[in-house]
Amino acid sequence: MTMDVAIIGAGPAGLSLAIGLAKSGAKVAIIDEQPSPGGQVYRAAERNADATDLLGWLGPDYAKGAALVAEARQTDGITWRMASSVWDIRPEEDGCELGLLTAGKTSVVRAAHVVLATGAMERPTPFPGWTLPGVMSIGAAQTLFKDSGLLPEDGVVLAGQGPLLYLFAAQLLAAGIKPQAVLDFAPKWAAPSNLPLLARATLGAAPQIAKGLRLRAEIKRAGIAHHYRVERIEAHGADALDRVTFRHKGGERHIETSLLLVHDGVISNTHASMAAGCAHDWDGEQAAWVPRLDDHGRTSRDRIWVLGDGARILGADAAVLQGRIMARSIARDLDPTTPQDAGRDQSDRKALQRLATLRQFLDRQYPPVPAFSQPPDETTICRCEAVLAGDIRALVRSGCMGPNQLRAFCRAGMGPCMGRQCGNAITRIMAKEAGREVSQIGHFTIRTPLKPVSLAELANLEDADP
Amino acid sequence: MMARGADVIVVGGGLHGLSAALHLSLRGAKVLVLEKDYSGRHASGVNAGGVRRLGRDLAEVPLSVEAMKLWHGIEQLVDDDCGFTRCGQVLVAETEKELDLLRTRAASVVALGFDHEEVIGASELLELVPAIAPHCKGALVSRDDGAALPFKTANAFRRKAEALGATVLTGAEVTNVSHADGIWQVETPQGRMDAPVLVNAAGAWGGKIAGMTGDPVPLEAHAPMLMITEPVAPFLTPVLGAAGRTLSFKQFDNGTLLIGGGFKGYADTDINRAETRLSGLTESARTVQALFPQLRDVRIVRAWAGLEGVLPDMIPVLGRSQRWETAFHSFGYSYHGFQLSPITGKIIADLVTDGQSDLPIDPFAPERFV
Numbered sequence: 107m108t109m110d111v112a113i114i115g116a117g118p119a120g121l122s123l124a125i126g127l128a129k130s131g132a133k134v135a136i137i138d139e140q141p142s143p144g145g146q147v148y149r150a151a152e153r154n155a156d157a158t159d160l161l162g163w164l165g166p167d168y169a170k171g172a173a174l175v176a177e178a179r180q181t182d183g184i185t186w187r188m189a190s191s192v193w194d195i196r197p198e199e200d201g202c203e204l205g206l207l208t209a210g211k212t213s214v215v216r217a218a219h220v221v222l223a224t225g226a227m228e229r230p231t232p233f234p235g236w237t238l239p240g241v242m243s244i245g246a247a248q249t250l251f252k253d254s255g256l257l258p259e260d261g262v263v264l265a266g267q268g269p270l271l272y273l274f275a276a277q278l279l280a281a282g283i284k285p286q287a288v289l290d291f292a293p294k295w296a297a298p299s300n301l302p303l304l305a306r307a308t309l310g311a312a313p314q315i316a317k318g319l320r321l322r323a324e325i326k327r328a329g330i331a332h333h334y335r336v337e338r339i340e341a342h343g344a345d346a347l348d349r350v351t352f353r354h355k356g357g358e359r360h361i362e363t364s365l366l367l368v369h370d371g372v373i374s375n376t377h378a379s380m381a382a383g384c385a386h387d388w389d390g391e392q393a394a395w396v397p398r399l400d401d402h403g404r405t406s407r408d409r410i411w412v413l414g415d416g417a418r419i420l421g422a423d424a425a426v427l428q429g430r431i432m433a434r435s436i437a438r439d440l441d442p443t444t445p446q447d448a449g450r451d452q453s454d455r456k457a458l459q460r461l462a463t464l465r466q467f468l469d470r471q472y473p474p475v476p477a478f479s480q481p482p483d484e485t486t487i488c489r490c491e492a493v494l495a496g497d498i499r500a501l502v503r504s505g506c507m508g509p510n511q512l513r514a515f516c517r518a519g520m521g522p523c524m525g526r527q528c529g530n531a532i533t534r535i536m537a538k539e540a541g542r543e544v545s546q547i548g549h550f551t552i553r554t555p556l557k558p559v560s561l562a563e564l565a566n567l568e569d570a571d572p
Numbered sequence: 573m574m575a576r577g578a579d580v581i582v583v584g585g586g587l588h589g590l591s592a593a594l595h596l597s598l599r600g601a602k603v604l605v606l607e608k609d610y611s612g613r614h615a616s617g618v619n620a621g622g623v624r625r626l627g628r629d630l631a632e633v634p635l636s637v638e639a640m641k642l643w644h645g646i647e648q649l650v651d652d653d654c655g656f657t658r659c660g661q662v663l664v665a666e667t668e669k670e671l672d673l674l675r676t677r678a679a680s681v682v683a684l685g686f687d688h689e690e691v692i693g694a695s696e697l698l699e700l701v702p703a704i705a706p707h708c709k710g711a712l713v714s715r716d717d718g719a720a721l722p723f724k725t726a727n728a729f730r731r732k733a734e735a736l737g738a739t740v741l742t743g744a745e746v747t748n749v750s751h752a753d754g755i756w757q758v759e760t761p762q763g764r765m766d767a768p769v770l771v772n773a774a775g776a777w778g779g780k781i782a783g784m785t786g787d788p789v790p791l792e793a794h795a796p797m798l799m800i801t802e803p804v805a806p807f808l809t810p811v812l813g814a815a816g817r818t819l820s821f822k823q824f825d826n827g828t829l830l831i832g833g834g835f836k837g838y839a840d841t842d843i844n845r846a847e848t849r850l851s852g853l854t855e856s857a858r859t860v861q862a863l864f865p866q867l868r869d870v871r872i873v874r875a876w877a878g879l880e881g882v883l884p885d886m887i888p889v890l891g892r893s894q895r896w897e898t899a900f901h902s903f904g905y906s907y908h909g910f911q912l913s914p915i916t917g918k919i920i921a922d923l924v925t926d927g928q929s930d931l932p933i934d935p936f937a938p939e940r941f942v
């Protein structure tokens with residue numbers, strides 16, 4: 107056995123865990139397919155550490171990432187495997203075997219415990235016209251921004267719902283880009299029924315609530331048309347986007363644009379935990395599958411753990427806290443004589459609880475866009491195999507009861523993305539059409555490889571322990 | 573609760589159980605199929621779809637030849653083409669020594685009175701498979717063999733059996749069978765089911781059921797693996813194997829490549845789980861690279877394993893129980909049962925209704941292991 111612990115994902119969750127574990131003396135490896143640590147939120151934090159402009163545009167929370175990354179880099183005893191994607195997770199009797207792909211070469215890492223800190227992904231946003239060139243997700247646009255400083259042009263339209271919608275609009279404004287409009291599916295203010303929760307969230311997480319309000323104020327101050335309670339959008343254009351139509355306050359409206367960026371919140375990226383064969387449950391509040399975990403983050407499979415947004419969306423600050431808590435749990439699993447630090451554990455868990463309350467408010471205030479959950483029949487759902495919402499509904503009516511059977515019937519989820527992109531949408535469409543609970547419909551069985559590997563890469567697999 | 577009844581209870585709704593149900597229904601029997609998951613959930617729905625007489629154990633050849641006749645008219649049997657194509661099967665020799673072995677093999681098939689296998693040289697191989705690596709010396713071919721789509725096939729057999737009056741109960745795991753007063757009593761979570769005749773077609777779980785009918789056999793569960801690639805431009809028509817390696821390789825109409833070949837993953841029948849194993853996937857990738865070096869950058873998008881019942885002599889258990897006149901077995905097809913499935917149901921129906929089969933099934937008797 108080579109490693110005590112292998113962590114997949116060097117975002118705030120994985121980094122914080124790696125620091126804690128290395129300090130306790132464990133032999134830990136941290137693996138991420140990105141070239142440098144930071145995860146989604148602190149993507150390219152090291153490289154951008156001196157890019158004053160970019161740092162200013164991305165805001166103070168992003169700058170915080172550089173400190174976390176630096177702390178991890180300075181901690182002794184962490185083996186770094188960046189620019190390496192994990193494409194296979196194989197539970198074995200005495201631990202776990204990971205298949206890595208690094209610059210065209212495959213290798214194996216073995217560890218007694220494997221932690222999945224694989225973070226979040228954007229919820230799919232199928233609507234008529236969403237596959238046209240010129241329509242993109244806000245997450246993808248933000249990634250280009252963080253990675254390469256690439257910015258959209260004036261006139262871009264933002265649509266969808268959720269905190270990232272506001273954050274990205276504000277980041278664009280800071281960089282001097284003026285979006286044409288924000289088509290917001292959420293209401294402007296919290297519903298009265300949600301106010302008690304808002305009050306509790308504010309008590310525990312005032313800075314975060316204030317940040318949200320500040321972002322919206324910035325959009326308003328810049329004079330951007332911010333439409334709340336949008337009901338529907340469609341993208342139009344012959345070969346590429348030229349026009350967006352939307353329904354607002356009972357009327358049909360349109361905007362000319364060549365770039366539409368869409369976002370419908372983030373969901374746990376459960377690809378790795380599903381491929382590892384861990385049990386999952388449907389989380390109604392987050393409208394997503396989440397791994398079934400105990401209080402410490404243990405999955406249903408021995409020696410496999412999950413934390414951070416991959417466990418349930420709680421945000422970057424919560425991910426750091428979870429990393430500290432889990433470091434203590436795993437240290438005690440590795441060596442039961444490790445002294446317990448009940449005091450710290452309790453205060454970390456309390457802080458985590460405050461963030462959970464904030465998240466509960468956000469989940470209720472920003473539920474998934476109904477128009478994206480149940481798009482019209484002619485909407486493409488599986489982009490890899492060009493399967494329409496109507497195809498899926500017809501198969502459900504003819505008796506197809508779950509995503510895996512659907513896959514055999516119409517190849518939905520069989521393309522290169524293996525259902526990563528469409529899985530959440532397909533499950534919800536099937537459940538609605540069948541009139542059943544999503545939990546009864548189930549999810550795609552996820553198979554290896556987690557990322558496509560070429561024949562040559564696979565053929566060259568070396569049994570290389572780091 | 574009154575036990576539900578039938579003339580024949582079939583345990584297992586994979587292809588062999590469904591084929592038995594179909595052929596028995598054709599003869600007017602009332603058949604009840606009990607399937608713990610759903611039809612095609614296991615080997616029958618996830619296999620490589622190879623419809624191959626080529627290279628079979630000589631004991632299986634007569635059955636395989638009869639099965640092939642049914643495949644060539646599969647639509648008449650099940651009202652569905654099952655995605656069957658007569659694309660041919662080719663077993664490549666990479667050395668002169670391998671080619672000699674293939675010649676001997678072809679001769680032994682001819683000696684049995686069959687002529688579907690023939691040896692071809694390097695130039696004819698290049699005509700059949702222009703993309704093959706140039707070091708290949710020749711091949712054993714069976715031109716009228718082919719391939720079909722497993723899940724489509726399993727569905728077609730189920731639908732046809734049902735259309736003929738059979739009942740397929742899913743989510744009905746048989747937990748125990750016992751015999752009393754000439755009746756088989758079959759326990760399931762959905763209640764007890766009764767019938768005078770029992771057919772065990774429980775695939776990788778067949779050994780358990782055989783244990784209950786007093787026919788212990790050394791069945792093992794294996795997890796053969798398959799991989800599928802992204803689509804590439806069409807270059808391969810027949811299904812390809814290699815004499816000196818374990819390989820089964822074919823290209824679908826949509827351009828994707830299916831790579832298999834008997835490498836084993838992890839199998840656990842108790843929790844319905846079949847998992848891939850890195851070393852085996854690597855071996856398969858190496859084999860394909862050796863035969864088709866130009867494919868090195870093609871990406872694999874999916875790999876999986878299925879649960880298969882395997883017997884030590886690599887041929888199935890097919891025949892009457894050694895203990896009971898009214899119990900029959902059809903399981904343990906040892907990596908190659910897909911092709912045989914149309915005929916095994918007919919054999920079971922013959923045994924149940926006439927007490928015997930015209931085909932030579934003695935090598936498959938359960939008592940061979942005592």
Ligand SMILES: Cc1cc2nc3c(=O)[nH]c(=O)nc-3n(C[C@H](O)[C@H](O)[C@H](O)COP(=O)(O)OP(=O)(O)OC[C@H]3O[C@@H](n4cnc5c(N)ncnc54)[C@H](O)[C@@H]3O)c2cc1C
Pocket residue numbers: 114115116117118119120137138139140144145146147148190191192193223224225226227228244245246248270273372378413414415416420421422425556
């Ligand atoms: C597109 C997008 C943009 C976001 N932007 C923001 C933002 O600006 N501000 C904010 O507060 N929150 C943002 N979020 C939410 C944010 O992701 C989280 O709150 C936070 O990053 C979660 O931290 P984490 O450590 O759990 O996961 P992450 O930070 O997401 O880290 C997960 C890491 O795992 C790696 N990984 C995943 N699978 C594999 C694999 N198979 N092999 C190797 N590596 C793998 C990924 O490359 C990634 O670096 C964003 C989410 C998304 C999806």
Ligand SMILES: Cc1cc2nc3c(=O)[nH]c(=O)nc-3n(C[C@H](O)[C@H](O)[C@H](O)COP(=O)(O)OP(=O)(O)OC[C@H]3O[C@@H](n4cnc5c(N)ncnc54)[C@H](O)[C@@H]3O)c2cc1C
Pocket residue numbers: 583584585586587588589606607608609610611612613614615616617618619620621622623624744745746747773774775776777778795796797798820832877878879880902903904905906907908909910911912
């Ligand atoms: C990856 C792979 C590739 C293959 N490739 C080929 C190929 O190319 N060509 C070829 O000819 N063959 C191939 N095979 C072999 C072929 O698929 C099998 O031999 C054949 O499908 C076996 O069918 P079956 O009906 O016996 O088993 P199964 O399909 O496994 O059906 C048995 C059924 O019995 C059910 N069952 C078990 N126990 C109980 C119980 N107690 N109560 C109720 N139900 C029960 C199971 O749930 C199962 O559905 C391959 C197999 C695999 C796994």
